[in-house]
Amino acid sequence: MNKVITPLVLAAILATTPATGQEAGGTLNLVIQPEPPSLMMGIVQNGPTQMVAGDIYESLLRYDSDLNPMPSLARKWEVSEDGLTYTFHLQEGVKWHDGEDFTAEDVVFSADVFLRETHPRLRATLDYVESIKAPDDHTVVFKLREPFGPFLGTFEAGTMPIVPKHIYEGTDFANNEMNNTPIGTGPFKFNEWQRGSYIHLVKNEDYYIEGKPYLDEVYYHVIPDAASRAVAYETGTVDVLPGGSVENFDVPRLTELPNTCVTDAGWEYFGPHSWMWMNNHKGPMTDPNTRKAVMHALDRQFALDALWNGLGKLATGPVSSSTRFHEADTPSIAYDPDLAREYLEKSSYNGETLQLLPLPYGETWQRWAEAARQNLIDVGFNVELVATDVAGWNQRVADWDFDLAFTYLYQYGDPALGVSRTYVESNIAKGSPWNNVAGYRNPEVDALWEQAALSTSDETRQELYTEIQNRIVEDVPVAWLLELGFPTIYRCNVQDLVTTAIGINDGLRDAWIEQ
Amino acid sequence: MIRFILARLLKAAVILMAILVLNFFLIHAAPGDPAAVMAGEAGATDEQFIADLRARFGLDQPLSTQLWLYIKGAAQLDLGYSYRQNMPVAQLILDRLPATLLLTLTAFVISIVLGVVAGVLAASRQGGWGDTLISAVAMIFYATPLFWIALMASLLFSVVLGWLPGFGYETIGANYTGLVRGLDIARHLILPATTLGLFFTAIYMRMTRASMLEVSRLDFVKTARAKGLRPGVIQRRHILRNALLPVITLAGLQAGQIVGGAVLTETVFAWPGIGRLMFDAINQRDYNVLLGVFFVSAAMVLLFNLITDILYVVVDPRIRIRS
């Protein structure tokens, strides 16, 4: 496994970078939804923050749509034979937006001090890391306690943003004044944030890649109402509608507009995967037959067509097809109302009213819950929707106070990073809506997860994960729904907008406008 | 007069304090807490992380302590800190307050002016087709959901006709300054302010009409006619001025509704004001922001009330001289 990946990645960059054509200049207007709470990505890592701050902050690597690493702040890297030592060689001549030099010390500070404190998701990964050292100004060495298969997949900007040591060292990170005027190394500098209105970024003239970025200015517009966002695109105020910024019902109409392109690429790293939690702790859903009845009662193709415009795929199990080690050939969980009725017949279900929590993320999810309720009623369930807002949803899911609940989660490219967390027994704990909320317990599968994470061989991991996927689908602890397809709608003359697995989160570095 | 204002201010302060306390308990009675929401957005699965967040927000303190700290701060105009938005609540609100004030005050002025003019026109043509028309239109606006008008207006004037911008506060990225910027904002203001104002225009119109008709039956109007004054003068000087008194009272009472209506209008027209801030804050259980917005909107209502009280005093010598 001692591979030097750099040449391969260089080829990838060359492939997406035609020798001619890029035109410098211009302003790109995008929608940001909802308004991010903060742009300091080291502290806040929610979707909108990542989208904007992905232009300001960088990490060591980027990933192509097949999740292969590409250089970013690291120009090349090596992994030791035993999978325990990762050495990164940093770009030279990189400056922070305030003019200070970027050095390996910044990386050590970010990963070892700052993010250990502030970044919950990375913290879990950093548990595998024994030490982080900077032998010189342009080299960083990560030493692991034990091998961790997905480790090289964690150097994405949202997962491990590099923050300036000279600003944060010794301060209260969360309350540092500078959080409001973020300083990064990225292609764009923070200029102005009119709360409730727009965020304005300007070109980083000192960016370490000559000629990049091409754009002079970027505006992220805060437009709270989905219909207004659609209007904003139509009237030409914005050029890009990132995934999820307009209601799915509006997508077909918008894509028919002239000079309009649409893509659902750029989400491969996240692999948004939706399912319906079924409460395995108590109530009717403890019976596997009831769970199977639910699984087969759901008309997911209808949801995909009517609610998601056909974008995305039917999920086949716990792992998304864009995530590594996906297994397509799992037992069938297809829509079959008759089969559902059969299972229901066999089950201990007695006509109890099931409480179904829709995901409070907008109309599409609300309609989906209504459709699902109707599907379930059609095979003989009694179902009641429980309306909640985001906080109420979090609370009820975290307290296991539901029978059925919609959700979706990111998979971060690797089952060990984004899938196992919702199925292993050690992750059953009240208080978080994002762990193994269903309460699925299978010690044999737990052992397989453990083994797969520690393995560094892709072949071994594939075998283990295939086994895991088959076993879990067999048990139906949750009802898998769709691999969500989030369409990015943009003017066709905006070029190279989506070139990586995190899409426009770090896409503006390469984007340009054809005049 | 100064005594009067002082007395009103003191009363307002008491009400505001009571509102703070009540809201504090109301909102804390709600399920969910900001730590859980934030952890969720960060994709955290980590119990410790949520506990840390709670500790940082002071959510692990007893409720009474949280309330005491909050009120102590509010007394010094410190509305707390929004951990979700990572900045002081007062600043968040102050950032957005001008937009809301601009919207609500414009809507207020539009509705009063249009409403009074239409009411006077209708009253002076009582029973005629002009009256019937104005009254019918007002009745329809009064019966139409605000957000529905907003949607239809945005659809018609912005999308279909393309006359006016359908959302936002100004043309973003245009970097206008001075007068040009003012005009640009004004153009953006037209749709939301008119939409918000229409409902209230209808109310003021009906009110003015009824009040005009009532006043015109009073004795002093007869006196004025007996003097040989022309109808126009009587209408303006005698009837209208007296008829406006109840309209002013009503306007004060409606202020709260205008602030509330701003939530819907700001949502549809993407107007960056505190109405929208409030809706987001409720969804995210950002207690401090929510409390702050409540505080400020109640203060706005009290301010509107005070303004109308003062107006009343200015217009009505009976109160001016006695107080």
Added chain:
Amino acid sequence: MKKGFARFARNRGALIGLVILTLVIVIAALGPPLYPQDPWRMVQRPFLPPFTAPGLPLGTDALGRDVLAGLIHGARVSLMVGLVSTVVALLIGVPVGALAGYFGGWVDDALMRFTEFFQTIPSFALAIVLLAIFQPSLFFIILSIAIVSWPPVARLVRGEVLSLRSREYVEAAVLSGQNSRQIITRQVLPNAVSSIIVLASLMVATAILLESSLAFLGLGDPNVMSWGYMIGAARTVLRTAWWLTFIPGVAILLSVLALNLIGEGLNDALNPRLARRGE
């Protein structure tokens, strides 16, 4: 009373309102049994425009559900929310106003400060908070609307009681040995009833509007079909299927308009003197 009805009937608007409202009530009462289509059932392909598919006169919504069924079932809910929340608001507001107006002094002060307090909070925002706390089920939607709409009732009743209690027949009742409860319920309130009825008819209208506004913001009961829900759900497809917003919008408009017209007619008929109080 007969004279009152004659005055009411002279008002053309009020008659129109009465006709519309009767129609809505008939639909609400008889509609569901006569048109038993479940409004949640996905019966056809989504977004069928009105008058294009047999059996689906008003077409289908985003999930292929029958719009006419929604409209019919929604009438029931909208009316119920409007009526019940008004009744609850009256149950709060009338006693508060009556006690404040009748006893005056510190009782009045305390109750009116309490009322003022509720009036100072923007009512729509308060409704949102209450629903956020209680979760939007039909029960709590009605309760929230009632809680934000009782203060005007209290103020109106207080004003009426205040003026009625100085009437000489109330003094006569005091002298004839009746206690406060008897005086309030027998002497005072019956004479305030007409104003209360007028206000109540307008409150029903306002409650329907409020419910639809809440549903528009996603704070409706997801298990109950209402017009407000239909608009809230359809606004995202306003551009592609404007009729889905338009049809229930017109239904609300007509019902609210009818109630307002009736309220105005009642006002003219019952208390010509109070023409402007009902606001």
Added chain:
Amino acid sequence: MTILQIRNLSIALPKGADRPHAVEDVSLELAAGEILCIVGESGSGKSMSANALMGLLPEGVRPVKGSITYQGRDLLQADEGDLRALRGRDIGMIFQEPLSALNPLMRIGAQIAEVFEAHRLLTPVARQSRALELLHEVGLPDPKKAIRAYPFQLSGGQRQRVMIAMALALEPKVLIADEPTTALDVTTQAQILKLIEDLRRKRNMAVIFITHDFGVVADIADRVIVMQHGRIVEEGPARDVLLHARHPYTQKLIAAIPGPGGEAKDDKQGAPAILRVRGLNKIYKTGGGLFSSPRVVHAVNDMTFDLHTGETIGIVGESGSGKSTAGRCLVRLVAPDSGRVEMAGVDMASLSGADLRANRRRIQMIFQDPYSSLNPRSTIGRILTEGPVSYGTPRAEALARARELLELVGLDASAVTRYPHEFSGGQRQRVGIARALALQPDIIIADEAVSALDVSIQAQVLDLLADLKRQLNLSMLFITHDLRVAAQVCDRIIVMKQGRVVEMGSADTVLTAPEHDYTRALLEAIPGRDYERALKDATGVPACQS
């Protein structure tokens, strides 16, 4: 010289009114410099004819026949512009209620200046100085201050003076005065009447004076027109009509004027005192809060008197004298601040709860306003039985008693099932009396019980009260502003001024030989005193006895 002539004027009422015409076939002439009084009870159409002159009829009411000729022109045919030019300049008008007749939001000066403005006369500065002169002329105490004042800052009499100043601003040839003194206290009324009389002399102005009060007529009129149901029933020089009325209606009206005399006043001082009032005080504080000091009004100041069994005491005073508050203190509708109200040895002023309730039935009230004193939503039966029922009388028994009471007060027993609005003012007042009697009280307090009634009805009600009192051996406190009424019914009279009792004594003494200046002023101010004497001479009997 006739300056104004009305010929066969008929004014139609809108459909649905109780009669087709407000005024029917009315003709009259007005000579320069004369005061013509139009007299009649409410609904007689007296105001309508005057309003028609100004073209100021209420909506829906319009002249249908006849002509009004002024300076050779028919005003009924004149267009609005011509009428406007006439109003204020040729014909001025003053109204009954000077407070509501003035715009509350405009300064007095501005309201007067408006008259000049309306006719495009004078410069704004000159208008103000002219307004000042006018205010001076109508006798306002401090014209400089008054001109800057708002109407609410003036007293009733001062406001009426302002109205007169306004009406006279352009020296009109005709002044129409529509009940201009009815809302005023008697002393103020006398002053205003004198003012009108003086101005008429000085300016040789014709006045149409509309009133219901024959005393006023007697004091001021040159000629009199008596109207009934929209028609003129009698017309002639004042002396003739007043002293030698021909039409029975006029005779009835004149006979109904209350006055002293009647039955001989017994001295009931010997009877036991049924009510002993000692040192009664009531202080009102209004306004006032954290930042302002309250206004304090001493409404009843140290009142002391005894009421003897079978006696009627009149409490007389002008508005604001505290007479009504005193009455309400006695029955504890108002809680007195200090003092004792002893009734059969029990101090009413200190009772509360059940004790108060048990004792209160012995003292009942008759109220002023026949329209607001009966609950419009209750049947007469219910109104009359509520009291007894709440004191424990079975309903059937109470109802039977109610029927008896109705007949006692001169109504039909079948009235129990009807509602108050089905009755006239006088009938309602009878119901009010029946209600007071239903609890079989010992003492009746009649608070301005006849003030709102037309004079003929007033006489009937007074007679009824006198009969009942005799039959039931009631003791009575009769609160009134009208000395003539007091003179007619009372054994003793208490005169109050600003909360204080200024004089107390037997009716005869107080009325004929008052001790206090204020009582004397009150007596002086009663209109038509000379006339009453003349009438007495002419007919040989006191007015109320005929």
